[in-house]
Amino acid sequence: MSLKHSLLVMLAEHPASGYDLSQHFKGSVGFFWNASHQQIYQQLKALSEAGWVRFSTETQADKPDKKIYELTAEGRQAMTQWLREPAEVNKYKDALLIKVYGGAHIEAEVLQAEIQRHQQLHQKGLAKLKAIEEEYLGLNRDQQKAMRLPYLTLKYGISAEENWLQWANQCLEAINDNT
Known part of the structure; x- marks a missing residue:
């Protein structure tokens, strides 16, 4: 794209x-x-x-x-x-994933702090998306119908942020288990 x-x-x-x-x-x-x-x-x-x-x-x-x-x-x-046209499958290039992958080579506290920093950013992003969703839900039926496809992209974003935060919690639990 x-x-x-x-x-x-x-x-x-x-x-x-x-x-x-x-x-x-x-x-x-x-x-x-x-x-x-x-x-x-x-x-x-x-x-x-x-x-x-x-x-x-x-x-x-x-x-x-x-x-x-x-x-x-x-x-x-x-x-x-x-x-x-068919869309290409999205490939991730995420530096945090590499840091988690190689996290055994640094102090657990450093990796935890980085994940927690990202958690805060993702929580803010989720809050913004939820606020946009509230605006959408406040529209009348015809307006919602006109915006149904953009709303689906919003729903994806909300789901992605929620899943990311769940994953971050799993990472922090795994790091804590090893300390």
Whole structure:
């Protein structure tokens, strides 16, 4: 998967500025796909040059003009073509997993502290996801129906965080058994 496809999918929902897209990456989409502000703007420029998005300029008082991007017919076609393609299975590259794997070579307290640090981060992430879920559950039936597929990605994120926290507890128990 590439950033360009993520942007196309988001722009298919509604036109947005680069800033709006960046905020979207910091929120819901950011839980499973990350992109920096700079990467987003570089990709928007490339998508515009490819003819997959176009933009209109909005004048702002006391700020630079804002570009509002929207999909073109070619962009929508590229997005739907990509959505129909098989997705690669995700491979993990997680430094903490290597640290746990090699944890017998360091003091147990060091590994415990690192796992506990990650636990705090995952607990915060889970709390954010649960808050988003509460917003979804507060929507009326029609709104929920319109958001059912993004909700499934949210449910996956919640489940993944809960499973990760369960795994971390198992790690800490195993480390404590060996000390």
